[in-house]
Amino acid sequence: MPSSPLKIALIGAGPAALTLASILHHHNIPFSIYESSPSPRNQGGTLDLHPSGGQLALRAAGLWEEFTKLSRPESDVMKVVRRDGVVLWDGNGADAREVGEEEKFNGRPEIDRAVLMEMLLGAVPAELIHWGKKLAEVVPGVGETYDLHFADSSTERGFDLVVGADGAWSKVRTLLTPTQPHYSGISLIELSALDVAATNPWLVQYVGRGSCFSFGEGRTIQAQRIGDGSVRTYACLRVPESFIHDCGIDWSKPDSARQEYVERYFGDCGDDLKRLVLESRDQLIPRALYQLPVGFCWDSRPGVTLIGDAAHLMTPFAGVGVNAAMVDAMELGEGIAGFVEGGLEREGKSLATVIKDYETELFPRGGKFAQKTMVNMNKHFSATGSEDLVKRLRAAYGN
Template sequence: MSALPKIAIIGAGPSGLTLANILQRHQIPFTVYESDASPHARNQGGSLDLHPDGGQLAIREAGLWAAFTAHARPESDVLKVVKNDGEVLWDGNGPDARAVPEAERFAHRPEIDRQALMQLLLEPLAPAAVRWGRKLQEVVPAAGGTYELHFVGGVVETGFELVVGADGAWSRVRQLLTDVKPYYSGISIVELWALNADEKNPWLSQYVGKGSCFSFGEGRTIQAQRVGDGSIRTYACLRKPESFLKDCGIDWTKPETARKEYVERYFDDCGEDLKRMILESEDELIPRTLYMLPVGFRWESRPGVTLLGDAAHLMTPFAGVGVNAAMTDSLDLGRSIVGYTETPHEKSLVDVVKDYDLRLFPHGERFAQKTMNSMNKHFSATGSEELVRRLRAAHGK
């Protein structure tokens, strides 16, 4: 076995923690550094669908399949598609439902809550393996081809032979590889929550259904998603300039009036049920601007430094592939590091990183291009109809 390199993983999101589990399973030491103070410092977001050849494959490699099946919700792999005028074009909860044999429950794209995914990825790790409250300020090249990590507050960690940036959209690690930064995608969204929807709002629970409800149209979409804690999250999205959420004149600090103004100005001609989804999601309101890295983004490979997930190929959520791309990165890099430690003299660590980067670039580009194509279709006048055509073809209807 080769001498084990000193490895730092920056970021305790799905990609960083998946890589950590793969390395731990092969007794390869590492340390994860995360800026959040604890796993519960902030809400982790809604649900994710893990694909058999993407996130699910990485979960299996990490030895966590049993834990995944205990947390995942295969029954939520259901779609409802509605035109902006309210006409239901497809309903996987009703007339378009399909029976799934028990043996195939995980053969498609089961949903798992982000919080549950984080929990199952954290539980197997040694407590000392993840250091919370470490916000990276800078990665600094040091003697002998190693790197220093400088954290906010003056803490410095030294001697790393491999630094893996899994630190998201505004990655500090990426700054060591390129000057390229994310740019505005053209899409702004308002995220709204309805907690305990089954009890507090049975109508909303029934209307959205067991999984997701999508409505696509020219320059706008409305998307709702069921979460495992019983809540429903609705995303009312617009194609607008980057400053829209600041300049539109709506006071987002007053959610009740903000919801009404937002609907009246930008969704008033939508179907009544779609407007009701927005208006009755009363428990939280979060305005967001969406950013992305260029399709085909790549960097000059550098010894001892590489990227995973959003740090490497940030994309919008409109194809549902981001976490699968990220966990596929982790799977590839994890296997590469394991191979390096188990087959001495075949490759240097420099070669391992370079080869991984060269595989990552086309893989990331495919996902990013798919996302760009999906985003453009979703925000087109026939977005809902096009999605239903694809669903009917896939189901032989």
């Protein structure tokens, strides 16, 4: 890779950082990635990439053709179920839409997070990713550079730009602001059922090709088909932050925990919805969801910035998180590329102004996505959550 006047560190190796890395590499701009995990993590289920979001970023990274081979446009369908089990909308059957071959990427094709990560990792030279490097602190170095101090007592020095893509509890963010995420009011259990075609054909048929949602007052059930043949299900509650620890359910015993959770909090739901949760037996992870404030921003600081969850942590109830993160990466990557390729002496430009220009666009974009997420979350957890979603679907599709 050719030399560059900039020394760049990306902290984290999730979709945001790897999209940025792919774009920088596409422009022959060197960088180093530092990731706390010893190897790639397979977190999350399937992702829908929007034409003006993740899809656009993959085009900028030169990965569009590969994406079209690995994504699942056929999974861009929804099923909506009322709390009592009545199906209000079924994109697999009565409400299915005909989509021509030339239109299949105009919507929001699904791609498994693990597949997206593998694709992005394949676009980045392996020697540029340093696994098992947990960041302890970013500190000002010599001149206008920054040094990275790691938990293993090692130090990397002299970075002109440090990009925090290190998620909810970003260490890089502390250099820009004291603001930390706060509890969203929602906790959940994440469940998996593996190889459902062979082990539970009913589950395949019930969830359908894409996603299945049931929204209601203070609780939701959401399930999605994954390309590896599994189903991932989330049973969510609006509860206090201490719920997971204080509810009295022994999460170390998944079978009894699942049964108790359903009986206590979803006992009046339709039998099929309860079965969806109870028959997802291969994994149970309790989670509390956190978010940054709507409109979160910081004062620009030369040589440091944020992308993805580090910049605008949201709950998943609008499905925009990874798209927003990949757009961040695209905008920042193309700004850096334009700066480097235009020459450091370009009149009126400095690295600091590139970062500030990026953040000027980032803040309103992130605020819009965060506001949309809050509105959606409140709708989903309302008494008429499922009915409201179906109204929007019928309006959008003219049904």
